[in-house]
Amino acid sequence: DNRKTTWLVTGQIPANSTYGNNEQIQKSLSSVRRHYFLPHPAYFTSQFQTLFIHRKMRASTIISAAFLLVSSVNAGNDPRECEVCMKVMQEVRDAMPKSDHKSKPAIEAALGSHCAKDTLSARERKICYYVDPIKRDIAQPFSLGMPVDRLCKRINKDNPEICSVKFPVKTEKLEKKDLSKLRVKQLKSILLDRGVECKGCMEKDEFVKRVQDTEHLAGLDEF
Numbered sequence: 081d082n083r084k085t086t087w088l089v090t091g092q093i094p095a096n097s098t099y100g101n102n103e104q105i106q107k108s109l110s111s112v113r114r115h116y117f118l119p120h121p122a123y124f125t126s127q128f129q130t131l132f133i134h135r136k137m138r139a140s141t142i143i144s145a146a147f148l149l150v151s152s153v154n155a156g157n158d159p160r161e162c163e164v165c166m167k168v169m170q171e172v173r174d175a176m177p178k179s180d181h182k183s184k185p186a187i188e189a190a191l192g193s194h195c196a197k198d199t200l201s202a203r204e205r206k207i208c209y210y211v212d213p214i215k216r217d218i219a220q221p222f223s224l225g226m227p228v229d230r231l232c233k234r235i236n237k238d239n240p241e242i243c244s245v246k247f248p249v250k251t252e253k254l255e256k257k258d259l260s261k262l263r264v265k266q267l268k269s270i271l272l273d274r275g276v277e278c279k280g281c282m283e284k285d286e287f288v289k290r291v292q293d294t295e296h297l298a299g300l301d302e303f
Contacts, residue, residue, distance in 0.1 A: 164207050165242050185219075210242050246273065
């Protein structure tokens with residue numbers, strides 16, 4: 081019956097069994113196993129454990145891979161990331177004589193000179209405000225010729241506000257069909273940059289309309 085089959089597979093016999101004492105039943109089950117060439121219960125246990133572990137590891141690997149994929153996609157979603165910092169760093173590098181590119185004191189001086197210009201936009205001045213206290217830290221990777229995108233992302237690790245500074249998105253020349261091609265996340269980013277939100281907005285068209293209605297706020301802090 082079903083109970084005997086369970087005993088054959090698991091090797092576990094209830095203490096109150098009416099089929100005899102444990103020793104007698106074990107001998108009987110051993111005879112049946114030998115007759116039908118059944119493996120010992122320990123074999124089933126080890127096989128089940130191995131299968132469980134493999135499946136668990138496989139699931140863990142899939143989840144980890146999916147997490148890394150999502151992270152990498154999210155990280156590369158915004159092409160505007162660090163754009164103001166990159167512009168400042170590139171202009172500093174372009175203005176320096178090549179002979180000074182590896183000189184840390186010269187790099188610090190060049191950063192100071194660039195940030196002293198009265199022609200900088202408000203966003204660029206904001207980057208200079210963040211950069212001024214860490215010029216020495218910037219000079220090290222700068223002197224090694226590190227590309228400006230990597231340079232900005234490196235200093236952003238300790239100063240997360242640096243890569244959050246972006247140029248305002250001006251949409252007055254964009255038609256509704258062009259704005260509709262943007263993702264809702266991008267539309268929200270434009271509104272956030274303008275210091276407004278879209279309360280109660282659920283549909284994409286509502287975000288597009290809000291962006292159009294607040295165009296006059298684009299670059300309001302530029303002077």
